[in-house]
Amino acid sequence: MRIEDPRLTAAFRELGVELRPSTSLADETSLGIGGTTDLLRIQKHESIPDLLALLDKNHVPHKFLGGGSNLLVGDGELPWVMLQLVRPEPDVQIEGNIASVDAAADLGRTVTFCAKNDLGGMEGLIGVPGTVGGALRMNAGAYGMQIGSYVREVKLYRAAARRIETLRGEQISFEYRHTSFAPDDMMLSVKLELPSKPFREILQGIRICNEKRRSSQPLGQKSAGCIFKNPPGASAGRMIDELGLKGLSVGDARVSDRHANFFVNAGKASAKDMLALIASVRQRVHKAYGFDLENEVVVWTA
């Protein structure tokens, strides 16, 4: 979608919003898949209510893009514009056991920054790509921990109320790869309360998690992490593997040879290829095991 109305582009400038025309979502997502659209980069959280009122008034559909690491975007010219927060400097500030983190901060860098300040707890998230906002929205977790356990406060733009609000941790429910945030809420910043731990000890935990991840996941390849959520009491990766589906391909979309719940873009996969592969694997797992696998990857198609 192209925004060419000079009144709108002037209003963006006034709000401190940068317009990047015709951005390829293949370049903005870890899967390397996705068509093109205009990208609006937001410098100041405070401008969001006015920006969204402006877009709504002018009937410009929009979606919020985080780090693009758990996202499958459709092909071709996309029928919405993308909004993205610009990462401020500094993006993490520490006071006692509280880390105040901007939603646009990189998750891995946040984990190491906190570690250097003797704050631990998030070692399992090292190596999970994406932003802190994205991790928060889906309650990212690994190796027995999840980010939601440490959330004390979240500042977010509530689309339904059209304003910026602050929620306390207890007002939000964090479940396995699921939160009570509305789909159109936009994470802005979070206060995490982290346990004190000596840096060396945290570093040791980080090394162990890194090693486990390297040995079981296809880290060097383009992927969106796990494609499906694990059904209660079962492992999607193990079931797909047991069915002998590693290497199954549609075009360049391929079930990883290393971890069967990772689907990789082995070249120039399209969203159509990846969606066909997802549908085919889901159907085979359903037939063999009776589970209807739920996507963990967020899918944005027209």
Ligand code: EPU
């Ligand atoms: N397994 C296989 N074959 C495979 C993959 C896994 O047999 O191809 C077996 C493993 O041997 C193991 C079991 O399945 O016995 C579970 O595998 P793993 O330990 O890799 O964990 P997972 O359930 O597949 C989850 C998360 C990962 C997270 C790891 C580590 C989900 C959907 N996935 O994977 O998160 O990194 O645990 O804690 O919850 C993600 O969310 O994108 C993600 C990668």
